[in-house]
Amino acid sequence: MSVKFKGRNLESIDLIKQKLDIIDIASDYLKLTKAGSNHKALCPFHTEKTPSFIVNPERQTWHCFGACGVGGDVIELVIKIEKINFAEALKMLAQRAGVQLNNISSDKNSRLYDINLEACIFFKTQLELPEGNKAKEYIDKRGLNDEASEIFEFGFSPYGNSALVDKLTSLGFKEPEIIQSGLAIKRDNNQIRDFFYGRLMIPIKNSTGKVIGFGARVLDDSNPKYINTPTTPVFDKKSVLFGLSVASKGIRDNDSVVVVEGYLDVITAHQFGFKNVVASMGTALTANQVSSLKSRTNNFILAMDSDSAGREAVLRSLRNTYRVFERQLGQKSEVNLSVVLMPSGKDPDTQIRNNLSEWKKTIANPVPFVQFVIDSIIEKYDINSSSGKGQVVGEIAPLITHMVNPFEQDHYIDLLSGKLGVKRETVESALAKSMAGSARKRPALKKLANQNKDKPLYSDVTLKENWLEDYTMSVLLKMQEKTNSDMINSDYFRRTENREIYSLWRDLNETDKLGDIMSVQLEGHYKYLLSIQGNIPASGLNKEALLQLSDRLEYRHLQHLQRDILSSSEDIPSREIEDSVIKLNERIKQIDERNNSYNIK
Incomplete structure (x- = not known):
């Protein structure tokens, strides 16, 4: 039986939050002490001697009033402390709460995961047969040892038309779903054949270790050298980082990630002990890829070719990467982006094998991103x-x-x-x-003709729990225009779900659809946001209305922070609390004055 709550099903995220107390979760990581009606602790995200980290049990939120200035709900707390992504944090909290995620939201792509797993097993089996000897010779020629072969699960796709298709159909999979998985194609005569044949097969896995596709390397000098699984419901080259499932621990342990371009760059790096290396598979870093990494570290090192043609290509790639990072560089949750340049004509794979000491030195002394860009532009x-x-x-x-x-x-x-x-x-x-x-x-903010100044430009938003931010996010999705994202600060969203959807929407590529990249965990909330768009009047779909919503979100956020300060003990650093109170009061006054001009209370 589904439980109804404010017109929508009570999803797994709501159940988890209801069953857990943020005080209990925070106590697993921090030494909390009572501070009035709140609790306080030393902030886990920066060094301090006096507690400035406040947990509010009534709202089930937390906020650092010190150097970090970050905050959120229980999911955001686990994401930041554990350095994991949203789905991983939700799974961890679901286990703690005793909520069965699979019973609430079944994975619509489970058959595709199963097909890819069976294909991986098939390819590994084929590698051990006589026909796979050529692939084994290539593995030996590249100096890849048995441990690397086992960790990355090398395989071989046999020559022929339908060896894999025949195997998968014998296991009960239907031809349409095999085609959907990208492992087969349909010919003009309506017969289907294997997509991969005569190649070294390298499984591509998502962050949790599920096989979602394959990279395939030709065994001679013909082109193309590599082909990948085409885009499928579970595999998108722009959203996946090769090697992340095996590199996660190394990234956290080193508090840094080295991003390379190719499969063998990653495999060789891991073989030689560099466990924090992943590959973007030849593309500039995308928002989804950065999001996967940012939950693990804020320190990014891009390892790239340094010859003249390569340097210009690197600069073009960095321009695209900067579009993803620009809202994060220099912010409180600071991202440190650096670049290392390989010697001319070499990639990380050959550099590691031929000059390991130089690789170590280069990785230890990366060039800061801005400095590299300055040097590259000056050369032009x-x-x-x-x-x-x-x-x-x-x-x-x-x-x-x-x-x-x-x-x-x-x-x-x-x-x-x-x-x-x-x-x-x-x-x-x-x-x-x-x-x-x-x-x-840039176009100026246009005033609407004959606009009634005394009337708010959005519907009568009742200030119920989280409704204001849900409504604001729904307006953003309906307006679609990405330039509006600068008007909304996602820090004012208390729900991690809204922060995650906002981030996905803001960084969405022009060719993608938001619903297509939405995770199963967020799908329910996303559909809810779309369902309440009927409450948005035509007069509420403009920048002026969005500005008013932004003010209300910020006003609520600041009021909550103010109450947290005043209701906590007085032994928070007096200087910090005094500065915080002054800044909060000044900003609240500014918003009050602006809202008065719209006759908003």
Whole structure:
């Protein structure tokens, strides 16, 4: 029997939150002490001597009032402390709460996982047969040992038309689902044949270790050298990182991840003891890939080719990567992005084998992302000319001016002025003019004609638990325009589900559909957000309405923080609490004044 709650089914996430107390969960990691109606502890995310980490049992939330400034619900707490992703945290908490996730939301893709697993077993079996000897010879030629073969589960796809298809159908799988898995294709005569044949097979797994596809390497000099499983409901090259399932522990232990391009780069790195290496499979890092890694570390090292053609390609790739990172670089949850350049003509695989000591040295001393970009851009232009200097500043301006850390910003302004051979004041002036020009190109916020100033531009949102943020997220999804994302700070969302969906929506590629990349765990809440879009009036689908919603979200957030401070004991650092109270009061006053102009209370 399903339980109804505010017009929607009570999903597994709600059940988990109902059954668990954030105080109990936080106590597993922290030494909590009573602080008025709240509890406090030393923040686990930064070093401090006096507690600034407050847990509110009434709202089941937490917040750091110290250097971090982060907060959230019980799921977000486990994500950050354990350095795992949303699905992993939900599974851990479900076990703690005694909630059976599979009974609530069955995996619609379970058959595809089963097919891929059986294919993996089939390919491994074929590797041990005489026909697989050529693949074994290739493995030996590349210097891959038995342990690597076992960990990464190498296999061989036999020559012929339908060896795998015949095996899978004998196990009870239907031809349409085998085609859907990407392991077979249909010919013009309506017969189906194996997609892979005569290749070394390397299983691609998701973060939990399920086989979702394959990379296949040709055994001679023909092209293409590698082919992958085509996009399927469980495999998308842009969303997967090769090797993540075996690298997770190494990433956490090293508090860093090294991102390479190829399968063999990862396999060789692991064979030689570098356990924190994953591959983007030849693509620039995407939002989904970064999200998978950010739950494990904030320190990213990109290992790339360094020849002239490669350096330009790296710069293009980094521009795409920067679009993913730009909202995170320099923020409180800081992402440290660095680049290491391989010697000309070498990839990580050959560098590790031919010069292990140099690889170790390179990885230990990566070039900061901004410095690499500055150096790369300077190489493109004639910095002996004033126009060349201006072009360099114009390209680098967004990176430097958007930095939140003033010391980091100061460092790169000095670095840039030194490399260009001009005074610091000249660079500062050029940066300001460049950004002012960009601002003029952005469309201004338009006022609606005949707009009733006294009437809010959104429906009568009742301030019930989480309704305001659910409604706001629903408006964003309905408006679709990504430029609106800058108007909403996801830190004001108390529900981790809304933060996760917001992040997926904000970073969605133009060719993708949000529903297609939504995880099973989030699917129920996503459908709920779509279902309440009927409550949104036509007058509520514009930037002015979104600004009002943003103000209300922030106002609620600040009021809760204010209450947490005032209801906690007084031995939080007086300086920190005094600064927090002043800033909160100032911002609340600003929002009050703006809301009064709309006659909003």
